[in-house]
Amino acid sequence: MLEIGARAGQSTPMTDPITPKPAPDQANDATTLLTAWKAAQAKLKTGRIDSPAIDARLLLEAASGASRMDILTDPYRVITDDQLSAYEAMVERRLKREPVSRIVGKKGFWKIMLNVTPDVLSPRPDTETLMDVSMLAFSRNEAFEAIDLGTGSGAILLALLAERPAAKGVGTDISSEALAVAKENAANLDLNDRAVFLRTEWAAGFGDASFDLVLSNPPYIPTDHIATLDPEVRDHDPHLALDGGPDGLQAYRDLAPEVKRILKPLGVFAVEIGWDQGPQVKALFEAAGFTDVKIIKDLGERDRVITNGPDPRTNPIPKD
Numbered sequence: 100m101l102e103i104g105a106r107a108g109q110s111t112p113m114t115d116p117i118t119p120k121p122a123p124d125q126a127n128d129a130t131t132l133l134t135a136w137k138a139a140q141a142k143l144k145t146g147r148i149d150s151p152a153i154d155a156r157l158l159l160e161a162a163s164g165a166s167r168m169d170i171l172t173d174p175y176r177v178i179t180d181d182q183l184s185a186y187e188a189m190v191e192r193r194l195k196r197e198p199v200s201r202i203v204g205k206k207g208f209w210k211i212m213l214n215v216t217p218d219v220l221s222p223r224p225d226t227e228t229l230m231d232v233s234m235l236a237f238s239r240n241e242a243f244e245a246i247d248l249g250t251g252s253g254a255i256l257l258a259l260l261a262e263r264p265a266a267k268g269v270g271t272d273i274s275s276e277a278l279a280v281a282k283e284n285a286a287n288l289d290l291n292d293r294a295v296f297l298r299t300e301w302a303a304g305f306g307d308a309s310f311d312l313v314l315s316n317p318p319y320i321p322t323d324h325i326a327t328l329d330p331e332v333r334d335h336d337p338h339l340a341l342d343g344g345p346d347g348l349q350a351y352r353d354l355a356p357e358v359k360r361i362l363k364p365l366g367v368f369a370v371e372i373g374w375d376q377g378p379q380v381k382a383l384f385e386a387a388g389f390t391d392v393k394i395i396k397d398l399g400e401r402d403r404v405i406t407n408g409p410d411p412r413t414n415p416i417p418k419d
Protein backbone atom coordinates (compact mmCIF):
# COMPACT_ATOMS: atom_id res chain seq x y z
CA MET A 100 0.00 0.00 0.00
CA LEU A 101 1.31 3.40 -0.89
CA GLU A 102 1.87 5.81 1.92
CA ILE A 103 1.38 8.96 -0.02
CA GLY A 104 -1.34 10.20 2.26
CA ALA A 105 1.30 11.59 4.61
CA ARG A 106 -0.29 13.81 7.21
CA ALA A 107 -0.25 17.56 7.24
CA GLY A 108 2.38 18.84 9.62
CA GLN A 109 4.44 15.64 9.36
CA SER A 110 6.16 16.41 6.06
CA THR A 111 9.91 16.84 5.79
CA PRO A 112 11.21 20.36 5.11
CA MET A 113 10.67 21.48 1.53
CA THR A 114 13.52 21.66 -0.94
CA ASP A 115 11.47 23.00 -3.89
CA PRO A 116 12.01 26.56 -5.07
CA ILE A 117 8.74 27.75 -3.58
CA THR A 118 8.03 29.51 -0.36
CA PRO A 119 4.75 28.25 0.99
CA LYS A 120 2.63 30.11 3.48
CA PRO A 121 2.87 28.64 6.96
CA ALA A 122 0.56 25.65 7.38
CA PRO A 123 -2.81 26.86 8.60
CA ASP A 124 -4.45 25.22 11.61
CA GLN A 125 -6.16 22.17 10.29
CA ALA A 126 -7.14 18.72 11.40
CA ASN A 127 -4.01 16.66 11.96
CA ASP A 128 -5.16 13.88 9.70
CA ALA A 129 -5.86 16.06 6.65
CA THR A 130 -3.80 15.32 3.54
CA THR A 131 -2.76 18.41 1.62
CA LEU A 132 -1.54 18.96 -1.91
CA LEU A 133 1.95 19.41 -0.51
CA THR A 134 2.11 16.33 1.69
CA ALA A 135 0.61 14.14 -1.02
CA TRP A 136 3.02 15.53 -3.62
CA LYS A 137 6.07 15.08 -1.41
CA ALA A 138 5.19 11.53 -0.45
CA ALA A 139 4.56 10.56 -4.08
CA GLN A 140 7.86 12.12 -5.16
CA ALA A 141 9.71 10.04 -2.58
CA LYS A 142 7.91 6.92 -3.73
CA LEU A 143 8.74 7.53 -7.40
CA LYS A 144 12.34 8.34 -6.55
CA THR A 145 12.68 5.08 -4.62
CA GLY A 146 11.13 3.33 -7.63
CA ARG A 147 13.91 4.87 -9.81
CA ILE A 148 11.48 6.79 -11.99
CA ASP A 149 13.08 9.63 -13.98
CA SER A 150 11.89 13.13 -13.04
CA PRO A 151 9.90 12.08 -9.92
CA ALA A 152 8.98 15.66 -8.93
CA ILE A 153 7.48 16.53 -12.32
CA ASP A 154 5.69 13.21 -12.71
CA ALA A 155 4.27 13.41 -9.16
CA ARG A 156 3.02 16.93 -9.85
CA LEU A 157 1.40 16.08 -13.19
CA LEU A 158 -0.39 13.12 -11.61
CA LEU A 159 -1.49 15.25 -8.65
CA GLU A 160 -2.96 17.83 -11.04
CA ALA A 161 -4.95 15.08 -12.76
CA ALA A 162 -6.10 13.40 -9.53
CA SER A 163 -7.01 16.52 -7.57
CA GLY A 164 -8.10 18.94 -10.28
CA ALA A 165 -5.61 21.47 -8.89
CA SER A 166 -3.49 23.41 -11.36
CA ARG A 167 0.28 23.68 -11.21
CA MET A 168 -0.20 27.21 -9.86
CA ASP A 169 -2.59 25.92 -7.15
CA ILE A 170 -0.01 23.40 -6.00
CA LEU A 171 2.66 26.09 -5.77
CA THR A 172 0.59 28.89 -4.24
CA ASP A 173 -1.91 26.94 -2.14
CA PRO A 174 0.10 23.90 -1.02
CA TYR A 175 -1.89 23.38 2.21
CA ARG A 176 -5.17 22.90 0.36
CA VAL A 177 -6.72 19.71 1.73
CA ILE A 178 -7.49 16.97 -0.77
CA THR A 179 -10.40 14.57 -0.39
CA ASP A 180 -10.11 10.85 0.31
CA ASP A 181 -11.36 10.10 -3.20
CA GLN A 182 -8.75 12.36 -4.73
CA LEU A 183 -6.08 10.74 -2.60
CA SER A 184 -7.18 7.23 -3.63
CA ALA A 185 -7.12 8.27 -7.29
CA TYR A 186 -3.65 9.75 -6.80
CA GLU A 187 -2.34 6.62 -5.11
CA ALA A 188 -3.63 4.48 -7.96
CA MET A 189 -1.95 6.74 -10.53
CA VAL A 190 1.36 6.64 -8.70
CA GLU A 191 1.17 2.83 -8.56
CA ARG A 192 0.70 2.77 -12.34
CA ARG A 193 3.69 5.06 -12.84
CA LEU A 194 5.81 2.79 -10.62
CA LYS A 195 4.97 0.00 -13.08
CA ARG A 196 6.52 2.22 -15.80
CA GLU A 197 3.33 3.39 -17.45
CA PRO A 198 4.06 6.88 -18.86
CA VAL A 199 2.31 9.86 -17.29
CA SER A 200 0.68 10.69 -20.64
CA ARG A 201 -1.00 7.27 -20.71
CA ILE A 202 -2.18 7.56 -17.13
CA VAL A 203 -3.71 11.00 -17.54
CA GLY A 204 -4.70 10.46 -21.21
CA LYS A 205 -3.17 13.75 -22.37
CA LYS A 206 0.08 15.01 -23.85
CA GLY A 207 1.27 18.48 -24.80
CA PHE A 208 2.91 18.92 -28.20
CA TRP A 209 4.27 22.24 -29.51
CA LYS A 210 1.55 24.66 -28.28
CA ILE A 211 -1.42 22.29 -28.19
CA MET A 212 -2.76 19.66 -25.76
CA LEU A 213 -3.85 16.32 -27.23
CA ASN A 214 -5.84 13.36 -25.99
CA VAL A 215 -3.80 10.18 -26.22
CA THR A 216 -4.93 6.55 -25.93
CA PRO A 217 -3.11 3.20 -26.24
CA ASP A 218 -3.88 3.36 -29.99
CA VAL A 219 -1.60 6.34 -30.68
CA LEU A 220 2.04 7.18 -30.19
CA SER A 221 2.49 9.64 -27.35
CA PRO A 222 3.86 12.68 -29.25
CA ARG A 223 7.55 13.44 -28.56
CA PRO A 224 9.45 16.72 -28.22
CA ASP A 225 11.89 15.45 -30.91
CA THR A 226 9.06 15.67 -33.45
CA GLU A 227 8.86 19.43 -32.90
CA THR A 228 11.86 19.69 -35.29
CA LEU A 229 9.33 19.05 -38.09
CA MET A 230 7.41 22.06 -36.78
CA ASP A 231 10.56 24.23 -36.81
CA VAL A 232 11.08 23.44 -40.52
CA SER A 233 7.40 24.05 -41.35
CA MET A 234 7.25 27.39 -39.50
CA LEU A 235 10.21 28.61 -41.52
CA ALA A 236 8.93 27.28 -44.84
CA PHE A 237 5.43 28.86 -44.63
CA SER A 238 4.70 32.27 -43.13
CA ARG A 239 1.83 32.87 -40.71
CA ASN A 240 -0.85 34.02 -43.13
CA GLU A 241 0.11 31.93 -46.15
CA ALA A 242 -2.67 29.74 -47.58
CA PHE A 243 -1.33 26.26 -48.34
CA GLU A 244 -2.26 22.59 -48.24
CA ALA A 245 -0.42 20.09 -46.08
CA ILE A 246 -0.54 16.35 -45.49
CA ASP A 247 0.72 14.41 -42.45
CA LEU A 248 1.39 10.77 -43.37
CA GLY A 249 0.95 8.47 -40.34
CA THR A 250 -0.79 11.13 -38.29
CA GLY A 251 -1.45 9.10 -35.09
CA SER A 252 -3.00 11.52 -32.56
CA GLY A 253 -2.95 14.24 -35.25
CA ALA A 254 -0.15 16.00 -33.36
CA ILE A 255 1.87 17.32 -36.31
CA LEU A 256 -1.04 18.36 -38.53
CA LEU A 257 -3.03 20.00 -35.71
CA ALA A 258 -0.03 21.88 -34.28
CA LEU A 259 0.64 23.15 -37.81
CA LEU A 260 -2.94 24.26 -38.48
CA ALA A 261 -3.11 25.96 -35.08
CA GLU A 262 -0.10 28.07 -36.11
CA ARG A 263 -1.11 28.71 -39.72
CA PRO A 264 -4.76 29.87 -39.82
CA ALA A 265 -5.02 30.01 -43.64
CA ALA A 266 -3.70 26.46 -44.12
CA LYS A 267 -5.73 23.27 -44.64
CA GLY A 268 -4.59 19.74 -44.19
CA VAL A 269 -5.07 16.00 -44.36
CA GLY A 270 -3.88 13.37 -41.92
CA THR A 271 -3.64 9.74 -43.00
CA ASP A 272 -3.09 6.61 -40.99
CA ILE A 273 -3.52 2.89 -41.43
CA SER A 274 -5.08 2.64 -37.97
CA SER A 275 -8.75 3.58 -37.78
CA GLU A 276 -8.46 3.69 -33.96
CA ALA A 277 -5.69 6.30 -34.24
CA LEU A 278 -7.77 8.31 -36.70
CA ALA A 279 -10.66 8.40 -34.23
CA VAL A 280 -8.31 9.98 -31.67
CA ALA A 281 -7.02 12.48 -34.25
CA LYS A 282 -10.57 13.52 -35.19
CA GLU A 283 -11.50 14.01 -31.55
CA ASN A 284 -8.39 16.16 -31.05
CA ALA A 285 -9.24 18.25 -34.12
CA ALA A 286 -12.74 18.87 -32.76
CA ASN A 287 -11.42 19.76 -29.29
CA LEU A 288 -9.04 22.28 -30.84
CA ASP A 289 -11.73 23.68 -33.12
CA LEU A 290 -9.67 22.73 -36.17
CA ASN A 291 -12.08 20.22 -37.72
CA ASP A 292 -13.13 22.63 -40.44
CA ARG A 293 -9.56 22.66 -41.80
CA ALA A 294 -8.39 19.12 -40.99
CA VAL A 295 -9.55 15.95 -42.74
CA PHE A 296 -8.50 12.46 -41.63
CA LEU A 297 -8.45 9.42 -43.91
CA ARG A 298 -7.56 5.79 -43.49
CA THR A 299 -5.08 4.79 -46.18
CA GLU A 300 -1.55 3.44 -46.73
CA TRP A 301 0.62 6.57 -46.54
CA ALA A 302 -0.56 8.68 -49.55
CA ALA A 303 -2.46 6.04 -51.53
CA GLY A 304 -5.45 7.58 -53.28
CA PHE A 305 -4.10 11.15 -53.46
CA GLY A 306 -3.40 12.74 -56.84
CA ASP A 307 -0.01 13.81 -58.18
CA ALA A 308 1.27 17.26 -57.13
CA SER A 309 -1.54 17.82 -54.61
CA PHE A 310 0.27 19.32 -51.59
CA ASP A 311 2.53 22.26 -50.75
CA LEU A 312 3.85 20.58 -47.60
CA VAL A 313 4.27 16.86 -46.87
CA LEU A 314 5.22 15.84 -43.33
CA SER A 315 5.70 12.44 -41.73
CA ASN A 316 7.02 10.85 -38.58
CA PRO A 317 6.90 7.20 -39.67
CA PRO A 318 7.84 4.14 -37.60
CA TYR A 319 11.65 3.82 -37.71
CA ILE A 320 12.79 1.45 -34.95
CA PRO A 321 14.44 -1.74 -36.30
CA THR A 322 12.17 -4.64 -35.33
CA ASP A 323 14.82 -6.37 -33.19
CA HIS A 324 15.47 -3.20 -31.15
CA ILE A 325 11.91 -2.83 -29.92
CA ALA A 326 12.43 -5.40 -27.14
CA THR A 327 15.35 -3.32 -25.81
CA LEU A 328 13.42 -0.04 -25.48
CA ASP A 329 12.35 1.44 -22.13
CA PRO A 330 9.14 -0.17 -20.82
CA GLU A 331 7.36 3.19 -21.16
CA VAL A 332 7.79 2.89 -24.94
CA ARG A 333 8.01 -0.86 -25.52
CA ASP A 334 4.91 -1.70 -23.49
CA HIS A 335 2.76 1.39 -24.08
CA ASP A 336 3.29 2.79 -27.60
CA PRO A 337 1.55 0.82 -30.40
CA HIS A 338 4.06 -1.36 -32.28
CA LEU A 339 2.51 -0.17 -35.53
CA ALA A 340 3.88 3.25 -34.60
CA LEU A 341 7.37 1.94 -33.78
CA ASP A 342 8.25 -0.94 -36.08
CA GLY A 343 10.32 0.19 -39.07
CA GLY A 344 11.07 -3.33 -40.34
CA PRO A 345 14.37 -5.26 -40.10
CA ASP A 346 16.65 -2.22 -40.67
CA GLY A 347 14.20 0.50 -39.52
CA LEU A 348 14.08 2.02 -43.02
CA GLN A 349 11.13 0.27 -44.66
CA ALA A 350 8.71 3.19 -44.24
CA TYR A 351 11.17 5.58 -45.94
CA ARG A 352 11.52 3.22 -48.93
CA ASP A 353 7.73 3.28 -49.28
CA LEU A 354 7.38 6.99 -48.55
CA ALA A 355 10.12 8.58 -50.70
CA PRO A 356 8.48 7.92 -54.12
CA GLU A 357 5.02 8.68 -52.71
CA VAL A 358 6.18 12.01 -51.26
CA LYS A 359 7.78 12.88 -54.63
CA ARG A 360 4.52 12.03 -56.41
CA ILE A 361 2.09 14.04 -54.25
CA LEU A 362 4.30 17.10 -53.59
CA LYS A 363 3.88 20.17 -55.80
CA PRO A 364 7.05 21.03 -57.79
CA LEU A 365 8.00 23.90 -55.43
CA GLY A 366 6.70 22.14 -52.33
CA VAL A 367 8.50 21.24 -49.13
CA PHE A 368 8.72 17.84 -47.47
CA ALA A 369 10.11 16.93 -44.06
CA VAL A 370 10.30 13.50 -42.45
CA GLU A 371 11.51 12.57 -38.99
CA ILE A 372 14.34 10.00 -38.70
CA GLY A 373 16.20 8.08 -36.03
CA TRP A 374 19.44 9.82 -34.98
CA ASP A 375 21.61 7.30 -36.86
CA GLN A 376 19.57 7.10 -40.08
CA GLY A 377 20.44 10.45 -41.72
CA PRO A 378 22.72 9.39 -44.62
CA GLN A 379 20.58 6.36 -45.56
CA VAL A 380 17.26 8.26 -45.58
CA LYS A 381 18.80 11.23 -47.40
CA ALA A 382 19.99 8.81 -50.10
CA LEU A 383 16.49 7.31 -50.41
CA PHE A 384 14.92 10.74 -51.03
CA GLU A 385 17.67 11.67 -53.51
CA ALA A 386 17.06 8.39 -55.33
CA ALA A 387 13.36 9.35 -55.53
CA GLY A 388 14.36 12.49 -57.48
CA PHE A 389 14.70 15.22 -54.83
CA THR A 390 17.59 17.68 -54.94
CA ASP A 391 18.89 19.90 -52.14
CA VAL A 392 18.08 17.26 -49.51
CA LYS A 393 19.40 18.15 -46.04
CA ILE A 394 19.80 16.48 -42.67
CA ILE A 395 18.49 18.74 -39.88
CA LYS A 396 19.52 18.33 -36.25
CA ASP A 397 17.21 18.51 -33.23
CA LEU A 398 17.88 20.74 -30.22
CA GLY A 399 19.95 17.91 -28.72
CA GLU A 400 22.29 18.16 -31.76
CA ARG A 401 21.26 14.79 -33.15
CA ASP A 402 20.19 14.14 -36.74
CA ARG A 403 16.37 14.27 -36.66
CA VAL A 404 14.77 15.40 -39.95
CA ILE A 405 15.34 14.95 -43.69
CA THR A 406 13.95 17.82 -45.79
CA ASN A 407 14.31 19.78 -49.00
CA GLY A 408 13.17 22.85 -47.02
CA PRO A 409 14.96 25.46 -44.92
CA ASP A 410 17.26 24.54 -42.03
CA PRO A 411 15.97 26.13 -38.80
CA ARG A 412 19.37 25.68 -37.17
CA THR A 413 21.02 28.06 -39.68
CA ASN A 414 18.05 30.36 -40.47
CA PRO A 415 16.25 32.58 -37.98
CA ILE A 416 12.80 31.18 -37.04
CA PRO A 417 10.10 33.78 -37.72
CA LYS A 418 8.65 35.18 -34.52
CA ASP A 419 5.00 35.34 -35.60
Ligand SMILES: C[S@@+](CC[C@H](N)C(=O)[O-])C[C@H]1O[C@@H](n2cnc3c(N)ncnc32)[C@H](O)[C@@H]1O
Pocket residue numbers: 219220221222223226248249250251252253254255271272273274277299300301316317318319339340341
Ligand atom coordinates in the same frame (compact mmCIF):
# COMPACT_ATOMS: atom_id res chain seq x y z
C1 LIG B 1 5.70 7.14 -35.16
S1 LIG B 1 3.93 7.19 -35.28
C2 LIG B 1 3.71 8.95 -35.51
C3 LIG B 1 2.40 9.48 -35.00
C4 LIG B 1 2.29 11.01 -35.03
N1 LIG B 1 2.46 11.51 -36.39
C5 LIG B 1 3.31 11.65 -34.11
O1 LIG B 1 4.33 12.12 -34.60
O2 LIG B 1 3.10 11.66 -32.89
C6 LIG B 1 3.68 6.51 -36.88
C7 LIG B 1 2.24 6.42 -37.35
O3 LIG B 1 2.24 5.84 -38.65
C8 LIG B 1 1.14 4.97 -38.76
N2 LIG B 1 1.43 3.99 -39.83
C9 LIG B 1 2.19 2.90 -39.78
N3 LIG B 1 2.24 2.29 -40.97
C10 LIG B 1 1.46 3.02 -41.81
C11 LIG B 1 1.11 2.92 -43.20
N4 LIG B 1 1.57 1.91 -43.95
N5 LIG B 1 0.31 3.87 -43.73
C12 LIG B 1 -0.16 4.88 -42.97
N6 LIG B 1 0.16 5.04 -41.66
C13 LIG B 1 0.94 4.12 -41.09
C14 LIG B 1 0.99 4.36 -37.39
O4 LIG B 1 -0.31 3.84 -37.18
C15 LIG B 1 1.35 5.55 -36.49
O5 LIG B 1 0.19 6.27 -36.14
